[in-house]
Amino acid sequence: MGTAPRPLALRAARILTGDGEPARPDAVVLVRGGAIEAVCAAADPLPDDTVVLDLGDATLLPGFVDAHAHLTLPADRRGYEAVHELPDPDLLAFGRANAERHLRCGVTTVRDNGARGTLGVRLRDLLAGVPAAPRVLAAGRPLTPPGGHFHFCGGTAGTPAEIRDAVHRLADEGVDHIKIIASGGGTAGSRPEECTYSGEHLRAAVGAARARGLRTAAHCRAAESARQAVAAGVDCLEHLDFLRPVAGGDPTVEYDAETVRMIRDAGTYLSMTMQAGGYDTLLDQRGRPDPDERVVARLERYFRDKLGVLRRLLDDGLGERIVISTDAGPADTRFGRFHLGLALAAEAGYPAADVLRAATSRAAEACGLGASTGRITPGHADDLEAVGGDLLADVTRAADVRLVLARGTVVGTGIPA
Ligand SMILES: [Zn+2]
Structure with a gap:
């Protein structure tokens, strides 16, 4: 897949922001132009032209x-x-x-x-x-x-x-x-x-x-x-x-x-x-x-x-x-x-x-990049990944990568239809 000019919303059963906070259930990460724009609840309205990817029973976290x-x-x-x-x-x-x-x-x-x-x-x-x-x-x-x-x-x-x-x-x-x-x-x-x-x-x-x-x-x-x-x-x-x-x-x-x-x-x-x-x-x-x-x-x-x-x-x-x-x-x-x-x-x-x-x-x-990557927070680069299941319950699930996003480009390996 190429660079998506439209906003992309990634929805997952749980989101880890990278701060050590508990997982956010049913949240959505909105990315646009290579950056994270917002982290919102699944029920929140999204911009009209948003492409939505529902990752299902996955954990979305920073790359x-x-x-x-x-x-x-x-x-x-x-x-x-x-x-x-x-x-x-x-x-x-x-x-x-x-x-x-x-x-x-x-x-x-x-x-x-x-x-x-x-x-x-x-x-x-x-x-x-x-x-x-x-x-x-x-x-x-x-x-x-x-x-x-x-x-x-x-x-x-x-x-x-x-x-x-x-x-x-x-x-x-x-x-x-x-x-x-x-x-x-x-x-x-x-x-x-x-x-x-x-x-x-x-x-x-x-x-x-x-x-x-x-x-x-x-x-x-x-x-x-x-x-x-x-x-x-x-x-x-x-x-x-x-x-x-x-x-x-x-x-x-x-x-x-x-x-x-x-x-x-x-x-x-x-x-x-x-x-x-x-x-x-x-x-x-x-x-x-x-x-x-x-x-x-x-x-x-x-x-x-x-x-x-x-x-x-x-x-x-x-x-x-x-x-x-x-x-x-x-x-x-x-x-x-x-x-x-x-x-x-x-x-x-x-x-x-x-x-x-x-x-x-x-x-x-x-690495001196704390202000630009490593967290799911608005303004950070859209460096994200999704792994199957609950990663906090079992870190070995990190072997099951379903999607990686970097620089507005999705590298998918197993995105549910
Ligand atoms: Zn070495």
């Missing part, structure tokens, strides 16, 4: 905001090094296809947290001209030390002065935020449990970013990197795995209550990439008659630790700072499966209403 993804990575289990043998047009093609997959699962905004060269900004601008595509915020090249995690993107900066220069170069290119690799990650030769930058490096990045009006997001898998990033004033911590090095062995997960207290005091956002690190593989293995027991054991332990961290954060009152994101792109973390992170968060005991805020209004705020 999801994925605060952490890598659109230009193929999410097909290939390693980073193999992907970056590929030419730019291939990575842009991944980006277009991934954006469409994410849109169809209800994600209407994607914050791209790292792409090679200028591909992040190029993809964002390309998708801005496509009728049915999510809005993209691009970090461009993540800041990383020589040989560090994501170094192949070309954002290498070793000293505080180099970091400041790199931030200004990215700002000149038009990036939307700055991504800092504060600990190691899945790149060959990199260790997730170790810090990559000192506090001085991180402060240089944050200072330069602020001077250019840009927010910062820091990849923090190591516990110590999270502490340093909060102290440096980073706006959003990504992953937050609380990994600690163990001499001669695998790292352990050790929740750090002191860092969490600093996070709470600073009001830092936590972008919890729940399904990243192998949940797609774990689900696949669980469904096989002959699972690889070693892989299953490793992944069960990894996700048990991850849910344990989320539980502790909730117990410590951090629920109000948490954003649920995917980290789709690297390894096996596929696009179009946003619901998996919601299900994992609910499994950790995060109440459904909070999980949904963490994926809509709060995620939009964390």
Whole structure:
């Protein structure tokens, strides 16, 4: 379907505005010209030329905001090094296809947290001209030390002065935020449990970013990197795995209550990439008659630790700072499966209403878009989705997307006649 010049009214059995309020029964959302015009009762009169779509037993809610993804990575289990043998047009093609997959699962905004060269900004601008595509915020090249995690993107900066220069170069290119690799990650030769930058490096990045009006997001898998990033004033911590090095062995997960207290005091956002690190593989293995027991054991332990961290954060009152994101792109973390992170968060005991805020209004705020998307309220963009049934009763219903609306364009998958 193309862009509808006439007002469109979406009626559903229940509407979640994204604010954490109880569902509004039998309400209607009126959209026109790419924006939400009104939220009214089903019985209220509508403009004469309104096109009415009755979604029936569905939940209408704001489109999801994925605060952490890598659109230009193929999410097909290939390693980073193999992907970056590929030419730019291939990575842009991944980006277009991934954006469409994410849109169809209800994600209407994607914050791209790292792409090679200028591909992040190029993809964002390309998708801005496509009728049915999510809005993209691009970090461009993540800041990383020589040989560090994501170094192949070309954002290498070793000293505080180099970091400041790199931030200004990215700002000149038009990036939307700055991504800092504060600990190691899945790149060959990199260790997730170790810090990559000192506090001085991180402060240089944050200072330069602020001077250019840009927010910062820091990849923090190591516990110590999270502490340093909060102290440096980073706006959003990504992953937050609380990994600690163990001499001669695998790292352990050790929740750090002191860092969490600093996070709470600073009001830092936590972008919890729940399904990243192998949940797609774990689900696949669980469904096989002959699972690889070693892989299953490793992944069960990894996700048990991850849910344990989320539980502790909730117990410590951090629920109000948490954003649920995917980290789709690297390894096996596929696009179009946003619901998996919601299900994992609910499994950790995060109440459904909070999980949904963490994926809509709060995620939009964390990305600096709180005034334009993430809520069903007049004046916001018409970023909407409908899922079958009562989403507040069961967040896994987010897998059953019936309709997505973005920029005045309906992407329907199962609209009742
Ligand atoms: Zn990432």
